Amino acid sequence: MTDYLGRRNKIEVKNLTRRFGDLLVLDHINFTVAEGEFLAIVGPTGCGKTTFLNCLSKLIPTSEGDIYVDGEVANPKKHNLAFVFQEPTCLPWRTVRDNVAYGMEVKHFPKDRIEKKLNDILNMVGLADTANLFPNQVSASMMQRIAVSRAFAVDPDLLMMDEPYGQLDIKLRYYLEDELIKLWQTLKSTVLFVTHNIEEAVYVAERILVLSNKPTHIKAEVLVDLPRPRSLIDPKFVEIRKQVTELIRWW
Amino acid sequence: MAYESVKVEKPLSLILLPILSVFTFFSAWELIVDTGIVPSTMLAAPSAVIKLFLIKLTDPNPDGAILAAHAWTSGKEAFIGYLLSLAFGLPLGLLMGWFTVVRGLARPIFELIRPIPPIAWIPLTIFWFGIGIEGKVFIIWLGGVVPCVINAFVGVRMTNPTLIQMARTYGASDWQIFVQLCIPSALPMVFGALQIALVCCWVNLVGAELLAADQGLGYLISMGRRLALPDMVVLGMVCVGFVGAVIGYAIERLECRLLAGIRR
Numbered sequence: 001m002t003d004y005l006g007r008r009n010k011i012e013v014k015n016l017t018r019r020f021g022d023l024l025v026l027d028h029i030n031f032t033v034a035e036g037e038f039l040a041i042v043g044p045t046g047c048g049k050t051t052f053l054n055c056l057s058k059l060i061p062t063s064e065g066d067i068y069v070d071g072e073v074a075n076p077k078k079h080n081l082a083f084v085f086q087e088p089t090c091l092p093w094r095t096v097r098d099n100v101a102y103g104m105e106v107k108h109f110p111k112d113r114i115e116k117k118l119n120d121i122l123n124m125v126g127l128a129d130t131a132n133l134f135p136n137q138v139s140a141s142m143m144q145r146i147a148v149s150r151a152f153a154v155d156p157d158l159l160m161m162d163e164p165y166g167q168l169d170i171k172l173r174y175y176l177e178d179e180l181i182k183l184w185q186t187l188k189s190t191v192l193f194v195t196h197n198i199e200e201a202v203y204v205a206e207r208i209l210v211l212s213n214k215p216t217h218i219k220a221e222v223l224v225d226l227p228r229p230r231s232l233i234d235p236k237f238v239e240i241r242k243q244v245t246e247l248i249r250w251w
Numbered sequence: 252m253a254y255e256s257v258k259v260e261k262p263l264s265l266i267l268l269p270i271l272s273v274f275t276f277f278s279a280w281e282l283i284v285d286t287g288i289v290p291s292t293m294l295a296a297p298s299a300v301i302k303l304f305l306i307k308l309t310d311p312n313p314d315g316a317i318l319a320a321h322a323w324t325s326g327k328e329a330f331i332g333y334l335l336s337l338a339f340g341l342p343l344g345l346l347m348g349w350f351t352v353v354r355g356l357a358r359p360i361f362e363l364i365r366p367i368p369p370i371a372w373i374p375l376t377i378f379w380f381g382i383g384i385e386g387k388v389f390i391i392w393l394g395g396v397v398p399c400v401i402n403a404f405v406g407v408r409m410t411n412p413t414l415i416q417m418a419r420t421y422g423a424s425d426w427q428i429f430v431q432l433c434i435p436s437a438l439p440m441v442f443g444a445l446q447i448a449l450v451c452c453w454v455n456l457v458g459a460e461l462l463a464a465d466q467g468l469g470y471l472i473s474m475g476r477r478l479a480l481p482d483m484v485v486l487g488m489v490c491v492g493f494v495g496a497v498i499g500y501a502i503e504r505l506e507c508r509l510l511a512g513i514r515r
């Protein structure tokens with residue numbers, strides 16, 4: 001099983017369903033993610049994007065269906081899952097460096113591997129200078145970069161991001177999105193990026209899944225076959241953005 | 252450094268007014284006793300207390316020990332009881348905050364014992380331990396343990412749930428989350444407990460000594476009552492207050508030091 005670029009299927013989501021009481025939020029969702037793919041998921045507000053990621057990351061149980069990593073039911077203790085939350089999740093009592101190391105510590109990575117990874121990643125995201133500061137001494141965008149670095153540092157099988165840059169201003173967003181792409185290209189992780197910002201999705205993703213309103217299913221799949229770095233005013237970019245916008249508008 | 256703390260000037264009135272209020276308080280106290288508005292058999296004037304204080308520094312009569320010996324005895328009892336209450340109460344509270352099993356087992360018993368004032372245990376304590384140091388340490392321990400448990404418990408419960416979710420997605424075990432997230436999150440509350448527990452211990456100490464003791468500041472107060480010496484009663488009270496305030500101040504300084512690393 002491979003995707004259109006010939007990559008092996010890494011993640012398989014089968015019949016994912018979630019109800020809250022009588023409210024059916026996720027309705028039998030099926031899709032696969034290839035190894036090393038950057039997949040974006042867009043959907044209207046309140047359609048269940050966060051619920052979707054919570055199910056995938058095993059934070060909440062599914063009502064039906066499951067997620068498989070390399071053919072096995074996903075298990076945070078066994079697989080390397082990583083999650084970047086919408087709100088900052090830095091540990092205030094740890095320095096920037098130790099915050100980035102946190103996921104690796106939980107997973108008992110050997111000391112030398114942690115050190116090496118830390119040096120690589122902190123340099124790549126420009127956190128090296130602030131490595132010894134505490135989270136309250138850095139800006140909001142830095143906090144989110146810490147969370148992103150922490151996630152990439154564990155070499156995740158699947159990295160999930162829930163609108164990580166939703167609360168930051170536009171200019172900063174582009175900057176951080178570029179940085180994200182750079183991390184993804186260098187570390188070759190499999191990324192699932194949730195957002196309700198269509199332009200952001202088209203800018204970062206290789207493929208976009210468009211979700212419907214509740215009860216939520218996958219309404220369409222859009223390939224974003226554009227070279228990088230992408231330009232927001234490239235006619236092809238604009239065309240894809242419009243296509244996705246239409247898909248979300250018409251339900 | 253990305254940030255610097257802003258220094259706020261203390262207004263002059265906050266320096267002058269306390270001095271004024273303390274001065275007025277003691278002058279008024281001295282006056283009402285000296286002029287006989289309150290008879291000296293009911294209340295000792297500050298000057299009389301200071302005089303007795305100077306005498307008691309060296310004279311063991313009539314209560315059997317010099318002031319330093321009383322203070323030393325009380326301090327020792329309080330300190331041992333305090334340390335034991337921290338050693339027992341803080342771990343229990345922390346564990347109760349995170350582990351459902353511990354909470355389920357310990358909570359009902361804790362809630363039953365909590366409303367009983369430690370002083371109510373004094374008769375039983377005398378049966379068990381006599382009037383030696385063990386009994387008093389036990390009473391003091393009882394008083395200190397309650398705030399330790401409550402604060403540590405609440406501190407753990409206040410751990411940011413998103414941080415716990417974050418740790419879970421990395422596959423952290425319950426024990427890892429407890430040690431790496433819950434305990435650091437609870438530290439400010441735990442440090443708060445250090446002070447509250449100390450106050451509780453110190454207050455209970457005096458209670459315990461009023462009823463069963465042969466030395467200590469509480470004992471000094473009860474001897475003053477038995478010998479009808481109001482200056483001795485007041486001296487005992489002042490010493491209790493003063494020592495308590497000094498220890499409280501010391502703990503606060505220590506807390507500031509320790510918290511500098513956490514309250515970020």
Ligand SMILES: Nc1ncnc2c1ncn2[C@@H]1O[C@H](COP(=O)(O)OP(=O)(O)OP(=O)(O)O)[C@@H](O)[C@H]1O
Pocket residue numbers: 020023025043044045046047048049050051052196
């Ligand atoms: N614990 C819960 N109990 C009951 N209903 C819930 C619960 N969590 C989510 N829901 C419902 O599920 C739906 C989807 O919520 P969710 O937060 O996943 O949406 P979202 O797409 O992430 O929204 P947003 O764009 O605002 O982030 C909402 O209608 C919400 O009412």
Ligand SMILES: [Mg+2]
Pocket residue numbers: 049050051162
């Ligand atoms: Mg959401």
